[in-house]
Amino acid sequence: AQSVAQPEDQVNVAEGNPLTVKCTYSVSGNPYLFWYVQYPNRGLQFLLKYITGDNLVKGSYGFEAEFNKSQTSFHLKKPSALVSDSALYFCAVRVNTGGFKTIFGAGTRLFVKA
Amino acid sequence: KAGVTQTPRYLIKTRGQQVTLSCSPISGHRSVSWYQQTPGQGLQFLFEYFSETQRNKGNFPGRFSGRQFSNSRSEMNVSTLELGDSALYLCASSPWQGGNTIYFGEGSWLTVV
Numbered sequence: 216a217q218s219v220a221q222p223e224d225q226v227n228v229a230e231g232n233p234l235t236v237k238c239t240y241s242v243s244g245n246p247y248l249f250w251y252v253q254y255p256n257r258g259l260q261f262l263l264k265y266i267t268g269d270n271l272v273k274g275s276y277g278f279e280a281e282f283n284k285s286q287t288s289f290h291l292k293k294p295s296a297l298v299s300d301s302a303l304y305f306c307a308v309r310v311n312t313g314g315f316k317t318i319f320g321a322g323t324r325l326f327v328k329a
Numbered sequence: 330k331a332g333v334t335q336t337p338r339y340l341i342k343t344r345g346q347q348v349t350l351s352c353s354p355i356s357g358h359r360s361v362s363w364y365q366q367t368p369g370q371g372l373q374f375l376f377e378y379f380s381e382t383q384r385n386k387g388n389f390p391g392r393f394s395g396r397q398f399s400n401s402r403s404e405m406n407v408s409t410l411e412l413g414d415s416a417l418y419l420c421a422s423s424p425w426q427g428g429n430t431i432y433f434g435e436g437s438w439l440t441v442v
Contacts, residue, residue: 247429258333258419258433266429305372309429314385316362317421317431319372 217242217310221320228296229328236291236323238306247309248289249317250280252302259305265289276300296327331356333434335420341440347408350437354401354422360384361403362431363395366417375418378403379426410441 220239228234240246247266251259263274265282273279280291289306306320334353342348354361362377374387378397395405401422407414417438421431 249430251433258335258435259421261430261432264430309431312385314377315360315426316374316377316385316387318374319364321371 217308217312217318219306219308219318219320221304221306221323223323224321225324225326227326227328230298231295234293234296234300234325234327236304236306236325238289238291238320239287240289240306240308241287242308242310246289248280248282249307249309250274250278250289250291251305251307251319253305253322254302262291262304296325298327298329301325301327333420333422333432335418335434335437337437338435339438339440341442342410343442344410344412346410347406348410348439349404349406350418350420350439352403352405352420352422352434354403354420355432358422358424358432359401360423360426360431361397361401362421362423363403363405364419364421365389366419366436367415372419375405377426384426407439412441415439415441 218241249264250262253259265272270282303322305322307317309317336351360379363375365373377385381397392408397403417436419436421433423431
C-alpha cells in the first residue's frame with residue numbers, strides 16, 4: 216500500500232533554532248513528494264515539492280526539504296524558526312492508482328516558542 | 330490570478346438532510362479533487378475529476394458524490410447527513426489530471442447537528 220508517515224504529532228522548537236519535521240513514504244515507482252502548511256481555520260498552502268533532480272528542494276518562507284531515496288524520507292527543514300512558522304504541516308505523495316490522487320500524512324503540529 | 334474558491338465557507342445542517350458544496354478552480358485548471366479533514370481521520374481523499382469525469386474515488390460511502398461541469402467548476406453532495414460527516418471539506422485544483430501540485434481552497438466547514 217502506498218502511504219506517507221509523519222512520526223511526530225508535535226515538534227517544539229525555540230525561535231531562531233533550526234527545525235526539522237520528519238516524513239517517510241512508501242510508494243511504488245518514483246515518488247512525487249510535497250509539503251503543505253495549514254494555519255488555523257484555513258486551507259492548505261503549498262510549500263515545496265520534489266519531482267526529480269537535486270535532492271535538496273527549496274520552497275516558500277525559507278523552508279527546504281531533502282529527498283533521501285535510500286531512507287525513503289523527505290524531511291522538511293528551516294535553518295532559523297520564526298514564531299509565525301507555528302502551524303500544522305503535512306507531507307504528501309501523489310500517486311497514480313488508475314487515477315491520480317494525493318495521499319497525505321497525518322500532519323505534524325509545529326510550535327515555535329519566542 | 331484568483332485562487333480556488335469554495336462556497337459556502339460555513340454551514341450547519343441537521344441529520345438526514347443533504348448538502349451541496351461548490352468549488353471553482355484556479356482559472357485554467359481542469360482537475361479538481363476533494364478531501365475531507367477531521368481531527369480523528371486527518372485528510373481523506375474523496376474523489377478527483379478531470380474533464381467532467383470522475384477519475385479516482387476514495388473509500389467513502391455512496392452518500393458522497395460529486396460532479397464537474399464543462400467550465401471545470403465542481404460540486405460535491407452528501408446525502409442523508411450523519412453526525413460523523415461534520416468536517417472541513419477541502420477542494421483542490423491542478424492544471425491537468427497528472428499535474429503534480431494541487432492548490433487548495435479555504436474549505437467549507439460543515440457541522441451536522
